[in-house]
Amino acid sequence: MDDPMPESPTSSNHDPLPSEPRSLASIDSWWGEFDVVVVGFGVAGGAAAIEAVRAGASTLILERATRGGGATALSEGTIYFGGGTRVQKAAGFEDTLENMHAHMKGAAGPTADPEKVRLYCENSLEHFAFFESLGIEFKDTYYDEKVIFPPTDDCLIYSGNEQAYPFSEEATPVPRGHKPKKEGSAGGHIIEKMITTFGALGGTIQNESRVQTLIRSDTGRIVGVIARVEDEDVAIRARRGVVLTTGGFIMNRPMVEQFAPDLADCNYPIGSDGCDGSGIRMGMGVGGAAINMSEGLMTTPFFPPVGHIKGLVVNKHGQRFINEDCYHGRVTDAIKKKAGGTAFLIVDDDTYGQSMGGYKIVAVEETIEDLEKSLGMSEGQLVHTFASYNRFAAEGVDPVFHKAKKYVTPLDHPPFAALDLSVGNSVWAAFTLGGLDTRPTGEVLTVDGQIVEGLYAAGRTSAGLTRSGSHYASGLSIGGSSFFGRMAGRSVAAAD
């Protein structure tokens, strides 16, 4: 080799970085001492802190922004509850904890943590009560349209794959997305109620305080954090433990490229500035195993209008590959992974409508033959797809991909249009679903399954309830993050 080795970057005397812990021995004085220190005030951190302080632990939340919120505050605020909530009953839906579990077992996908899924379902009614205990109200109404979230203050929607094949056959479909009583988005409202509750309980919030790194004792236990408070790096002791709830890493471009290359193609990251993976990196730096790192939720909102669900989503060869009435994220995941990122929504004059995605209409033709030609597809492929679909649609069935009957009608009213749903050519939103491996209690695990003493994680900083973009529902992020945040808060408060 003609000395092909590139120069090493200088690695000595570098600033402490999140992945590298500080040793306890190097700490001279403490800025403060608490039983529990929670890093990041999104819904996971808020839930952990509220449970910890309710259990009697002195609790500090360090939030790097000027106020709590995180990705939760940017979201619509849907929470996935079931098993027969007051709202479900009032709206006339019969659900049981068993039915919810039967659905979630399949709908959370083969890579989900079955123990987390079970606990989440079994405790859903109690978790609903937790949100009510924060002063959050839910209206007893169902919003009867296929939407991303209700624009009104109505509560209940179908927010996942409940009615879509094959999940529709695994459990009785019922809606489980619950939005707090608030017009439009309600994520910020949830956080505000948490801030009020936590303050009233005597918890301490320190805003504009960015955690730099963890502090580790000689025995390997996490005993505190270094945080930048008022422009100074200070050491803060956590007697019982530190809970990392800093969100995922969608805002950290190099980390996305390295760990989740599929998501790197998405042009609309969903998250706050804090979603830069700092919690995951701190955990990795003390031996925590980061798992499921390549996965994320990707979504392009090709509906509403509901008519678009009646259209056909085809790949560049003119083939269908998924039932179009799945959760939008499941269709999008299939576009990326099954269709290689290129897909078109084909609609006729009856089914076309304006959508949020701003999709480019790449072809409009009077016949499918001409549309096929305009799209540069091989002769006869799209024509076959349409002929076959329309033939069965006349009988109201879709024997190949099993789209639900109510969305199956012959597409035979010209002109026909092709909307470009391809990644890179339209809005593709994304967030990460990988993070630290944790027990349901939030305890962070090494790759050998050992606990990192004193360290907990929840929300997107952990590999949580749902782990796959093909198996997701709106409301599982806030639902799962708050539920396992609560468990982490209880665990750490009870730690020695």
Next chain:
Amino acid sequence: MDDPMPESPTSSNHDPLPSEPRSLASIDSWWGEFDVVVVGFGVAGGAAAIEAVRAGASTLILERATRGGGATALSEGTIYFGGGTRVQKAAGFEDTLENMHAHMKGAAGPTADPEKVRLYCENSLEHFAFFESLGIEFKDTYYDEKVIFPPTDDCLIYSGNEQAYPFSEEATPVPRGHKPKKEGSAGGHIIEKMITTFGALGGTIQNESRVQTLIRSDTGRIVGVIARVEDEDVAIRARRGVVLTTGGFIMNRPMVEQFAPDLADCNYPIGSDGCDGSGIRMGMGVGGAAINMSEGLMTTPFFPPVGHIKGLVVNKHGQRFINEDCYHGRVTDAIKKKAGGTAFLIVDDDTYGQSMGGYKIVAVEETIEDLEKSLGMSEGQLVHTFASYNRFAAEGVDPVFHKAKKYVTPLDHPPFAALDLSVGNSVWAAFTLGGLDTRPTGEVLTVDGQIVEGLYAAGRTSAGLTRSGSHYASGLSIGGSSFFGRMAGRSVAAAD
């Protein structure tokens, strides 16, 4: 919550495990001291050790088995060289380093490390000379059949996607798989030559010595290993550094399930006992970032016979989804990821033959209509696939998936048979492609891109040259592992 938290496993006083380092302060005496300690004697470890000792470093290889070998010794021994090797020239193929790089840039896939790809291509002739310097011979012959490897002592084969669309359009296709002059498998032969070479250079091999964990100094530098030698745990000092070359993790079932669930479905793990991820786990335990962990090479050998490439691989809906003349691993990857794991190879009487995979013939019929029915496919789907394929095949083209002309003939000689290529129903071999993040020099990196001082990795323990089962070729494992093993050996020998 009705106390849903499960019991914690006891985590105190556990045995030291690979992911957890020992502190230098706890070491009383050294069993031995070397400049360089290499962990694991497969082709990566052998290459690293030979370069280190050639550079003047006292070098120890610790091998847990009774003799070096690892996964390399179980392999056929193909090495991916190009740029105009002596063999390529003698066999009448014109290749250049630029042409090799033009191919590899696309064929290694979008997730490859471009710097590693560039270095590998630029130094290919020199790397060929390295193998010759070990006394390994290559016959100046080309084996002109589409095989996994030549059963003879012939050398050159097309071992990847060189002739398959779209790669065939990105560079001039030439064969680059080089098998040493040895009938049948040659992997063990390569290792034996390395053992001889390393011994003659004065290197030390300690077999039956399993490394338990790394030793880390107060400043975070890796300074040695704890190994079980003759039933005793001993400390071994590595003055310049430790090179981890223990292979991947395909033999560690829980780790595969957690990090690479796709591979967990494969029933034929390719590796030696040592491929249990111990090196990756040790690296993670000292802050090394494990990347690309969900990826692996999966393959079901549906050819030879070459006639099978003329058949059609279809999903459960009767649709094609890949050109069947790709590298077998690329077709298999598409079966898993695009077709959801279920696929059939449809052949006619002219194209059917015996294959290694032991595929179950799930249907034989006189017409495609009946075959479609027997396979439970929706009416008209497989029929369309065949009609369309045959219509164009009569002209020798495959406009939809671009299978090469020589494999495109109308399939119209009944009876027609369907072979089940589905995961779980046939031989699916697999190994892992994720590991520690390294610079081309083998230096292990944290998630923040900082070097873990004193620690190097190569081969499957690192995320190497190729990172995706859809973008792989036979010969890249031994080729890449040995090349970057050599770079690691040179780097560590030159370290302070």
